[in-house]
Amino acid sequence: MxxxxxxxxxxxxxxxxxxxCPNDVYEMDEAKNKTKVVNADDCMACLSCHEICxxxxxxxxxxxxxKRLYIDRRVNDILNKII
Ligand code: SF4
Ligand code: SF4
Incomplete structure (x- = not known):
């Protein structure tokens, strides 16, 4: 996680x-005027928030x-013709 x-x-x-954040990981703590993590389990590590802060x-x-486990064979066929 x-x-x-x-x-x-x-x-x-x-x-x-x-x-x-697309996954509602954060909420504002209005009393402190700071953000807080409320839903870390849903973070997909896109790091968009990191870039924007x-x-x-x-x-x-x-x-x-x-790890990339899915391979689209059509893409592989095209790549094999090119390279
Ligand atoms: S890394 Fe992406 S999903 Fe995770 S908290 Fe930041 S914006 Fe949300
Ligand atoms: S983007 Fe950065 S500065 Fe702004 S609320 Fe989030 S953590 Fe705080």
């Missing part, structure tokens, strides 16, 4: 990560790149 850490000292509470306030750990 991906682990997400938010540096509360760095977070400026802009909410961009909340709006940007203006404060570089988040860190993602325990990311494993998925």
């Amino acid at each position: 991906v682990e997400i850490e938010i540096d509360e000292n760095a977070c400026v509470g802009c909410g961009s990560c909340v709006d940007d 203006p404060a570089e306030a988040m860190e993602h750990k325990n990311i494993h790149v998925a």
